[in-house]
Amino acid sequence: MSTKLSLQTLSALGDKVAVPKYDRADLKAGIVHFGIGNFHRAHQAVYLHELFDQGRDLDFAIVGAGVLPSDEAMKSRLAAQDYLCTVVEQDRNRNSAAVTGVLVDFLSPDDPATTIAKLADPAIRIVSLTITEGGYFINPATGVFDPAHPAMAEDGKNPNAPKTVFGIIVAGIKARKEAGTQAFTVMSCDNIPGNGEVTRAAVCGLAKLSDPALAEWIEANVAFPNAMVDRITPATNPGQIEFLRSEFGVEDAAPVFCEGFRQWVVEDHFPAGRPAFEAVGAQFVPDVAPYEHMKIRILNGGHAAIAYPAALMDIELVHEAMEEPIIDRFLEKLELGEIVPIVPPVPETNLNDYFGIIRSRFANPKVRDTIPRLALDGSNRQPKFILPSTRDRLAQGLDVVGLALVSALWCRYLEGTSDSGKPIEIMDANRERLHAAALAARDNPLEFLKLDDIFGDVAQSELFQRRFTTALNSLHEKGARATLEAYLADTLG
Incomplete structure (x- = not known):
């Protein structure tokens, strides 16, 4: 017996599922969020949900805003269940389910004018984003905003008919400025070093293309706090939807499954006000940089390190990769030998212990995160x-055997077949160019390092060139497993 999720059926869900303690009728919108995907609903939305359960800050409910066609599909699924969402937390010995109700509306991607009007509403005090690392129109090698990107150039020419997130945000800020309304805070929740500064560069850089005076006003009046966010949240699959139905009796068209761990470290710069996120576990600090360096290099770098050898060895799930001793030992040696030692100190944090937590999280079999x-x-x-750690080690005159191996593993992966000959689907906006470069590297590994927009000055290092060449040749001649064994035995290079 299962119950289709809706406001009317909340009371019928039973004791196994936590439901909101707040009345949705008491909520008022205070945040517009771009990117209502799984991570947002398992992270920022959960913090708000727990705050609302305390009866606090009920005027900071979320209005979702779509930009991509895929956003319309998410809107349809959530609208059919009154914008409720079931979040299932899974650790080795625990499954728990809670319905969140912080989303009160979802604006369609085909109606930017309505979204701009909502941004102009004085009640909206925060605009937040989870648009993925690739959504900020920055040069990958330099980290600098690229105003020449076709999407940015188009919005720059047509500021009154924007098509991108940043074009819509600029238009919303302009409307507030003209109405004499205080600016909202723009808060990135994506895994990017200095994500607040990156967001500022995109918003101001785009505004400058059409209205330099507006760009100056944004610089002076709009806050862009940096933040570090963390929670492993894979894509939801049909088996998980069925698990929720069979184990908890909930029919949810768009549930989220995630680990129990979560972390959010934010700079406290919200001139228009903010929810008291610290009351539900968020940390407000004067400088996020140490925390984000730690997370991005140790956790996200660790994910990147194990993804490609696992794919080449036909492993589908992350916890299965960690059960493969050679991958687990490779990760440990890489992290403790090359990555952790150059991460700047973090207040009240032992970096080796932090890596231990990361390693355990990767091995969580319940989350079923995928290698793809x-x-x-x-x-x-x-x-x-990956490359920031490589660059820092090279600048300090340190070796990069393991980090160069990670880059070589990525190159080998981009050829499109595993070591057993199984096809690999390359999911990347630059797939064709990357695939061609990887194939060219079979004859000359240095061809791959000609991807200047990716490798930048790292590719000019003779030491990196040598380590990369040795690793890639080994992968071609011996395969991923034997290459990892050579690395662990200190015979690679």
């Missing part, structure tokens, strides 16, 4: 998660 999810969009993730 970790491997996707490498052209954006490698320059953010």
Whole structure:
């Protein structure tokens, strides 16, 4: 017996599922969020849900805003269940389910004018984003906003008919400025170093293309706090939807499954006000940089490190990769030998202990995170998660055997077949260019390093070139398993 999720059926869900303690009728919108995907609903939305359960800050409910065609499908699924969402937390010995109700509306991607009008509403004090690492129109090698990107150039020419997230945000800010309304805070919740500064560069850079005076006003009046966010949240699959129905009796068309761990570290810069997120576990700090360096390099870098050898060895799930001793030992040696030692100190944090927590989280069999999810969009993730560690080690005159191996594993993966000959689907906006470069590298590994927009100055290092060449040749001649064994035995290079 199961119950279809809706406001009318909340009382019928039973004791196994936690439901909101707040009345949805008491909520008022205070946040517009772009990117109502799984991570947002397992992270920011959960913090708000727990705050609302305390009876606090009920005027900060979320209005979702779509930009991509895929957003319409998500809107349809959530609207059919009154924008409620079941969040299932899973650790080794625990499953728990809670229905959240913080989303009160969802604006369609085909109606940017309505979204701009909502942004102009004085009640909206925060605009937040989870648009993925590749959605910020920055040069991967330099991290600098690219105003020449076709989408940015188009919005720059047509500021009154924007098609991108940043074009809509700029239009919303302009409407508030003209009405004499205080600016909202723009808060990125994506895994990007200095995500607040990156967002500022995109918003101000785009505004400058059509209205330099508006760009100056944004610089002076709009806050862009940096933040570090963390919670492993894979894509939901049909088996999980059935698990929720059979184990908890809930029919939810768009549930979220995630680990129990979560972390959110934010700079406290919200001139228009904010919810008291610290009351439900968020940390407000004067400088997020140490925390984000730690997370991006150790966790996200670790994900990138295990994704490609696992794919080459035909492993589908992340916890299965961690059950493979050679991958687990590879991750440990890489992290403790090359990554952790160059991560700047973090207040009240032992970095080796932090890695231990990360390792345990990767091995969680309940979450069933997938290797393809970790491997996707490498052209954006490698320059953010792996190459900064490589660059820092080279600058300090340190070796990069393991980090060069990670880049070589990515190159080998981009050829499109595993070591057994099984086809690999490359999910990357630059797939064709990357695939061609990887194939060219079979004859000359240095051809792959000609991807200047990705490798930047790292590719000019003779030491990196040598380590990369040795690793890639080994992968071609011996395969991933034997290459990892050589690395662990200190015979690679």
